[in-house]
Amino acid sequence: MPFGTLRIAKPLAATVRQTKQQMSYSKIEILGLRGFSDKQTLNFGQPNGNLGSGLTVIVGPNNSGKSTIYEAFRAISQNSPPSFTEGRRNKIAGDKIEITISKKDNTSLTLKTETSGGSETKFEQNGLKENEVKFFTLPSRRTFAPFFGKSIWNREQYISNSPLPAVRGTQLDNFSYRLFTIQQNQAEFNTVLSKVLGQIPNWYIEQADNGQYYLKFNYNGSFHNSDGSGEGLLSVFTIVDTLYDSKPGDLIFIDEPELSLHPSLQKKLNNLLVEYAADRQIIISTHSPYFISWQSLQNGGRISRTVKEINGAKIYELGEQTAKQILTLIHNLNNPHIFGLDAREIFFLDDNIILVEGQEDVVFTDRILTIKNRKLNGTFYGWGVGGASNTDKVAQMLTDLGFKKVAIILDNNMAHLKQGLESQFKGYKIFCIPTDDIREKKATPAKNTVIGLIDVSGKVINEEYQADIDKLIDNINDYMN
Secondary structure, three states, X not given: OOOOOOOOOOOHHHHHHHHHHHHOXXXXXXXXXXXXXXXXXXXXXXXXXXXXXXXXXXXXXXXXOHHHHHHHHHHHOOOOOOOOOHHHEOOOOOOOOEEEEEEOOOOEEEEEEOOOOOOOEEEXXXXXXXXXXXXXXXOOOOOOOOOEOOOOOOHHXXXXXXOOOOOOOOOOOOHHHHHHHHHHOHHHHHHHHXXXXXXXXXXEEEEOOOOXXXXXXXXXXXXXXXXXXXXXXXXXXXXXXXXXXXXXXXXXXXXXXXXXXXXXXXXXXXXXXXXXXXXXXXXXEOOOHHHOOHHHHXXXXXXXXXXXXXXXXXXXXXXXXXXHHHHHHHOOOOOHHHHOXXXXXXXXXXXXXXXXXXXXXXXXXXXXXXXXXXXXXXXXXXXXXXXXXXXHHHHXXXXXXXXXXXXXXXXXXXXXXXXXXXXXXXXXEXXXXXXXXXXXXXXXXXXXXXXXXXXXXXXXXXXXXXXXXHHHHHHXXXXXX
């Protein structure tokens, strides 16, 4: 370096953040496990200190592969290579399984079926050792034996002694060993628990006269044991256990965190996960729109969708560029419903989505269908896309996430967008109504009368367009079928 030249150092925080990201996990690849007949990749959110940045949300219909992804995480974080029963191995994939977990620094660990085939597996290291891969995974079935013996396991012991169960839905029989550790750290645990439950009951471990132990809850003098407590409370207990003694850089997988939880608790739990995902990697699979976090997406979190197709389970991911586009809609103050709760429900549908321009189109299309005693074989996206100019952004989101059947309905004065949309989204169908609005609008000093398919009251269909409406319904249903 020439004398007098100044070296500009990166800010310490940025350097530390970059180092942590290099240490974090980048993706998992799955081949041959259950429905995954060809290799599928799930990329993870990267924690960068911002809320939700390390959160990865997996959505999709039932029986589409979400719980299989959970099993892959649990299998590859075992102390010794697990056995895979014949029913877990995909025949189309050659009756063999291969699961690879990779880090940002390109090191990886692979769990694969032995060359000879059969149920037995082995680890192959590529700079990453099996004893370094320790994920806290929590299944969707989170019940545990209400009465138990005494044993105390720390976090590492619990992870190491939680093998992949032979049968899905097995009780968390080892969780009771965590309870004694939790009780020793009750103040720390309760601090996190209160963020979900608000006011928490006084709880402790009690011993029955027969020598067995159980959880005891005191609700203002009303006592319940772990057998009489609701599944929701016990579920929150197990979820908080994955978080409260975790460390920055940890990876945690929670399968269906919403089970047995009231929507208000789901919202609080989502906020907790977003908080922890600032410096940890948290992956959840869910059927609940309350766990779709736009704040997480804004800060680098990810959304993926599993789909069961003819040739096996597929993983689709929301692209980074698409995420940037839809974030502009999230901050649309005039149309906050574009990505409201109703819109978020779209992630959990199988397919057959109908995009319309605005909320009136949803309301009065339904009114027209009722009057004509007809049905559309599809589901409206929320309360519309907030204007025809937003259609491409929402359609791109659906494309990224693997939706195959999407019908787009434009007003006649937006028909000029049809050609561009057809070119961009070749598998989708774009339809135009013959009027400039779905409902008639009376003239005002600023605007002329607008002809609609239905009158101002929303009760009488314009007779002139009866045949056009029937044709539109038939065409959409033919496409959807």
